[in-house]
Amino acid sequence: MEKNKVPSAISIGIARGNLEIKQFMRQRESVVFTLAFPIMLLAIFGSVFTNELTDGVTFSQYFVAGMIASGLVNTGFQQLAIMIPVERDFGTLKRLRGTPMPASSYFIGKVIVVFVTMLIQVILLLIAGVLFFGVNLPTDPIKWLTFTWIILLGSGASTALGIAFSVIPKSGRGASAVVSPVVIILQFFSGVFFVFTDLPAWMQQVAAIFPLKWMTQGMRSVFLPDSFAAQEVAGSWETGRTFIIISLWLVVGLILSIRTFKWEQDR
Amino acid sequence: MSSVISVNNLRKSYGANEAVAGIDLNIEAGEIFALLGPNGAGKTTTVEILEGFRSRTSGTVSVLGIDPDIKGQAARKWRNRIGIVLQSTSDAGDLSVSETIRHFSKYYSNPRNVEEVITAVGLDEKESALIRTLSGGQRRRLDVALGIIGSPELLFLDEPTTGFDPEARRAFWSLIKTLRDSGTTIVLTTHYLDEAEALADRVAVINRGKIMEISTPSLLGGRSTSLATVTWLDGLILKSEQTDNPTALVCKLSELFENEIPELTVKRSSLEDVYLEMIGGADGEK
Numbered sequence: 001m002e003k004n005k006v007p008s009a010i011s012i013g014i015a016r017g018n019l020e021i022k023q024f025m026r027q028r029e030s031v032v033f034t035l036a037f038p039i040m041l042l043a044i045f046g047s048v049f050t051n052e053l054t055d056g057v058t059f060s061q062y063f064v065a066g067m068i069a070s071g072l073v074n075t076g077f078q079q080l081a082i083m084i085p086v087e088r089d090f091g092t093l094k095r096l097r098g099t100p101m102p103a104s105s106y107f108i109g110k111v112i113v114v115f116v117t118m119l120i121q122v123i124l125l126l127i128a129g130v131l132f133f134g135v136n137l138p139t140d141p142i143k144w145l146t147f148t149w150i151i152l153l154g155s156g157a158s159t160a161l162g163i164a165f166s167v168i169p170k171s172g173r174g175a176s177a178v179v180s181p182v183v184i185i186l187q188f189f190s191g192v193f194f195v196f197t198d199l200p201a202w203m204q205q206v207a208a209i210f211p212l213k214w215m216t217q218g219m220r221s222v223f224l225p226d227s228f229a230a231q232e233v234a235g236s237w238e239t240g241r242t243f244i245i246i247s248l249w250l251v252v253g254l255i256l257s258i259r260t261f262k263w264e265q266d267r
Numbered sequence: 268m269s270s271v272i273s274v275n276n277l278r279k280s281y282g283a284n285e286a287v288a289g290i291d292l293n294i295e296a297g298e299i300f301a302l303l304g305p306n307g308a309g310k311t312t313t314v315e316i317l318e319g320f321r322s323r324t325s326g327t328v329s330v331l332g333i334d335p336d337i338k339g340q341a342a343r344k345w346r347n348r349i350g351i352v353l354q355s356t357s358d359a360g361d362l363s364v365s366e367t368i369r370h371f372s373k374y375y376s377n378p379r380n381v382e383e384v385i386t387a388v389g390l391d392e393k394e395s396a397l398i399r400t401l402s403g404g405q406r407r408r409l410d411v412a413l414g415i416i417g418s419p420e421l422l423f424l425d426e427p428t429t430g431f432d433p434e435a436r437r438a439f440w441s442l443i444k445t446l447r448d449s450g451t452t453i454v455l456t457t458h459y460l461d462e463a464e465a466l467a468d469r470v471a472v473i474n475r476g477k478i479m480e481i482s483t484p485s486l487l488g489g490r491s492t493s494l495a496t497v498t499w500l501d502g503l504i505l506k507s508e509q510t511d512n513p514t515a516l517v518c519k520l521s522e523l524f525e526n527e528i529p530e531l532t533v534k535r536s537s538l539e540d541v542y543l544e545m546i547g548g549a550d551g552e553k
Contacts, residue, residue: 006347006376015373019362026361091356095413098318098351099374100343264320 006100013108016101020113034075035121038067039128045193046133053195054231057224060133065219066192068122069154073183073212075118076158080110081165081179086172088265097263107163107257114159122151135223143222146239150218153246157211160253167260186212197233204233211249214242270329271296271421271452272317277326279312286312288476289326299443299453301463301484304473305546310456311425313473317454318351318423331421347376350419352410354426360399364390367398368412375417387445388412389438403430408439415446422446424455428462440465460539474546488541500529 025031042063049059087093096106129135138144165182169175187193189203190213196204207213221229221237229237272294279287287309294300304310315321316328319335319342328335333345362370365385372378385394388408393401401409407427414422424443428436443466447453457463463470464484472479472487485491497516498507510516513533520528 006343007373012374015370019366019370022366023361087358090358091353092358094320095351095353095356097320098346098349098353099371099417100346100376101374102343 009102009104010108012101012105014112016105016109017112017116020109021116024113024117034079034117035124038071038074038121038125042067042125042129042133054228057228058134060129061135061223062195062220063192064125064129064133064135065223066187066190066216067125069150069190069212069215069219070187070192071118071121071125072151072154072158072215073186075121076114076155077162077165078179078183079114079117080159080162081169082175084163084166085169085175088166088262089172093263103258103261107159110163111156111159114162115155118151118155138222146218147222149243150215150222150246153243153250154211154215154218157246157250157253160250160257161211164253164256164260167262170265186210189213190216192216197231211246214245218242218246269296270294271331272454273327273329274313274317275327277313277316277328278324279309279316279321280324285476287316287323290473290476290478292471292478292481294452294454296452297447297450298468299447299455299466301455301457301467301470302473303457303460303463303470303542308473308546309476310473314423314425314454314456318349319345347417348420350414350417350422352414352422352424352427354429356410358398360397360401363395363397364401364409364412365394367409368416371413372416377418378416379418381416384412384416387415387442389442404432404435407431408435411439411442415451419451421452421454424453424457426457427455428457428459436462460537460542464538472542472545479545484538487538488536488545490536490538490541493536493541496534497532498534499531505530 042060045063046058046060049063052058053062084093093106126135126137130137138147165179166175169178186207189199189207190196190210191199191207192212196207196213196216199207204213217232217238220232221239221242226237229235232238270293272292274290274292277287277290277292278285290309290313292313302310302314312321316323317330317335319330319337322336331345331348333341335345337345365381368384369381372381385391388411390405390408390412393405398406398409407430411424411427414424427443428439431439440462443453443455455463455466467484469481470484470487471481480487482488492511494509494511495513496507496509497513497520498505499520500506508516517528517531517533520531
């Protein structure tokens, strides 16, 4: 019965990933916007805040950590929570549901496209930071290890939460209006645009519930000197706690996305 | 003959509203079966239950020997044998025709040849065109290509020719007949009665959640035995007469006019006449 053996979920997922990357790359405006926007923000904030936070730590250096963490949220959570309702409205999802493609393959495709766009975004941001804004890259391999697991865990959590959140917008047209404020507020609260310890305590506490604050703090532990850890709220980088909280959000996101995923808008 | 689809006392309620109120249906292998009915008659609900998109309230359903209300790997194996062409999908269309069809072919265990499918639906010239540059009719043919790429045993077609020009419709009909002749069972829902007449081996008329009649298009609603209307031109006046024996009337007229009867037509009630009579005007509408 070889004839009836349907292709594996993973092989279909990889095919979907390739297709989604191809589709993304063909939407020129969104490619330019997704990849250049973080660099523009870095240029603006780097020019406005030229002071040093402590000896040898420029605002640009602080800000790059926040922008990389934000990139995880933008390419994963924001992109998916807006795109999936659009695909639902267009009937793309219903058509897929009528084929032997399982939901898991669809998710794998999303993970791939998010990871690839996120990686390109981060690399371009780092290149621009080093060339134009005096950003220093870490030399310690341990820090690059931290960088790697935050990227992997963070983009995984961000993707899963984006798929989970995609059930909330009632239509593709309104999705952006529902999703974008959530992301922007989270960015302000999590110390992306401002120095986290300058924020009011209640804001810090709200931010500590969500993963972006931990991704941002984790990225600071990579890009800022260890002496800066004393300036954090806890007086340390809290690396272990960062790992646990992002992992928990990944698990929550996975469970929610599998349980609540909708192929069609309810009538 | 074996039943590809068998449905017994199917019901589906939404609150107090019974959209499908006890339907029995058997669709045989290799036939084109058309479902007709006004909007809100329960046609779409019935088809979506057969397609595994909706759950049912009660009754038994078997599609290719499987209950469509399944999940997981069993559902994938079942979907591997089925093709579904839904109403309008409107993707952004940044992929080409052949890229899209080739991608969908990777979902199935036994896909048809991509080039052959493109030729079959008449999109050879548009093979490398991006989907967003296609016309409505071309897009619809792409939808059909995606429905048949997995070499399905059973194909669902929902309003397949909406927005087609007459020539494209004819071409499309012959494509569907070719599929039927190669052994594919086809379930068609359509608003066009001429389409049902041209394609379907059997038709079912659904109204208010129930099946009114299942028959061949030529026998539906007693069409073959209904009165015929004969019209002809007598001097300057168009005359017409209803009769159950049109041949005799034509012979009589022929003698009367001695040779050609001017403007002669003999018309049986059309499928549309019969259909409209069956559903009793527009009261099936929501």
